Amino acid sequence: MNSLDDFAQARLDALEARGLRRRMIITDRFSETGARRGGQDLVSFCCNDYLSLSHHPEVIEAAREATARYGTGSGGSRLISGNTPLYDELEGALARWKQTEDCMVFGSGYLTNLGVIPCLAGKGDLVLQDELNHACLFAGGRIGGAAVKVFRHNDLDHARALLAEHRAAHGTCLIAVDGVFSMDGDLAPIDGLAALAREYDAWLMTDDAHGLGVVGGGRGSSFLSPAKSDVPLQMGTLSKAIGAYGGYLCASRPVVDLIRNRGRSFVYSTGLPPGTVAAAIKALEIIERDPDLCARPVANAARFCAALNLPAPASPIVPVILGEAHRVMEASAELQARGFLVTGIRPPTVPEGTARLRVTFSAAHTEAEIDALVAAFRALGLAG
Ligand SMILES: Cc1ncc(COP(=O)(O)O)c(C=O)c1O
Structure with missing residues (x-):
């Protein structure tokens, strides 16, 4: 074996010993x-x-038709030639459903967090995260070089204490949480976090991968309170209740436009297969009507x-x-x-x-x- 294989095998053996090899x-x-x-x-x-x-017949049929019409792949990044006409329809539908001005679709939920967060919080800025956030929120927080502070799960007092201690020393501040926690199934205290965000001039971002289609009447975790919660950055994935693939950010027009320009995981990555976009449009239509x-x-x-x-x-x-x-x-x-x-x-x-x-x-x-x-x-x- 060479040193590369030795290295990999030793790592695998260590995982095996701890019952963690997958x-x-x-x-x-x-x-x-x-x-x-x-x-x-x-x-x-x-x-x-x-x-x-x-597995819904209407969703499968939509994917089939789009594939026959536009081909199996999008052929390029969306800023070059991969922006099929279906994207406008999907982004418009998501923005309406989430009641935001605009929306943009990424290649996946993971890529959405990797693309969005560094555009809003980089060196000298602060990202506050719940300790049980999904791995891609942490990855997105780290990638731009922002300081990342972690508060105990759903502990508003701890989040407040971290803001009181660190907010003033940083430029922008993002508070990022799972709306529905992926491995625990509980909900973030979104209204409490929104109030903290207002108080400390921070921007609240929810990852609603597990909220869309299943909580808040299908609109997601920002819609559980009688009045829609104040969440300026709602991201999520098209891979769970939507049953397709891709990720999205629903936000204001200027924010979405900035990320269209600067979100690296969007700019430098190929658009989704047209059949996948069509499937997501149809799935969202079913969610809205049922x-x-x-x-x-x-x-x-x-x-x-x-x-x-x-x-x-x-x-x-x-x-x-x-x-x-x-x-x-x-x-x-x-x-x-x-x-x-x-x-x-x-x-x-x-x-x-x-x-x-x-x-x-x-x-x-x-x-x-x-x-x-x-x-x-x-x-x-x-x-x-
Ligand atoms: C909370 C959360 N965010 C983001 C993702 C990533 O989404 P995707 O699978 O579309 O990359 C997942 C799951 O995979 C998730 O559970």
């Missing part, structure tokens, strides 16, 4: 909630396709939680924390043996000692499927 398993999502692994048909409870729109569909994933999560005496969920994501990585992987395997796909989530995705089963619910799960999962959790002593 392996990809081919998963054939053959139906709305069905997943086939190694010849076994499973009911999946670990998918972010909360409304199962990736509030009952949007309410179902949380209702399904609530059925599961009530049966197992778990706290009522705020979103379709229910964490069942088991603690140790090996234990979680064992539990996941035991559930698989009973016909359920619930993958284990381990550090560094979640903090040390909090490895968990992250159970996610779709609008398409039946009561019988949920009840069977409850029975399996009980039988395996995982909850209840």
Whole structure:
């Protein structure tokens, strides 16, 4: 072996020893909630396709038509030749749905955070983050060279203390949080953060990857309060409830225009495949017209939680924390043996000692499927 391979192998061995080595398993999502692994048909409870729109016939047809009309790829970055006519329609629909002046779509949610945050907070500036934020908010915060301060999860007093200590010494200040926390399923205290942002001349940004389509009547986490929350930067992804791929930022016209000009992960990256943009347009149309569909994933999560005496969920994501990585992987395997796909989530995705089963619910799960999962959790002593 050469030194490069030695280096890689040593790192892999260390991960293996800690139960943290990851392996990809081919998963054939053959139906709305069905997943086939190694010849076994499973009911999946670990998918972010909360409304199962990736399998919706109208969405598939829209993608097919756009692919036939415009081709499989966009052929360039959007500032060169990749800006298909479909983008205007999607960005207009997202801006209307989020009640902002403008919107821009990126290649993914991760790329959105990598592109947006450094445009607004660079060297000499401050980014305040919740400790449980998604990895790409942290990556976006670091990439521009801003000072990053981390407050305890959903702790407004800690956030205030950090602002009081550090705000004055910095230029701009961004407060960035998951609207719905991806691994815990709880909500950020958005109105409290918005008030802090006003007080300290900071800009609030929510990552609503897990909010769009499933909370706030389908509009996302800024729409949970009776009055729309004051969030000038709402980003999210098209890869979860929308069932397609891509990311977006909904914001004011000048902000979006600045990021169109300076967001490096946008400027220097190819536009999305037209079929993907068309699928997102159709999925959003379905979300807008069907509030009952949007309410179902949380209702399904609530059925599961009530049966197992778990706290009522705020979103379709229910964490069942088991603690140790090996234990979680064992539990996941035991559930698989009973016909359920619930993958284990381990550090560094979640903090040390909090490895968990992250159970996610779709609008398409039946009561019988949920009840069977409850029975399996009980039988395996995982909850209840
Ligand atoms: C909170 C959060 N933000 C951003 C992302 C990244 O989005 P994408 O998968 O579109 O890159 C994810 C998940 O992948 C997420 O959970």
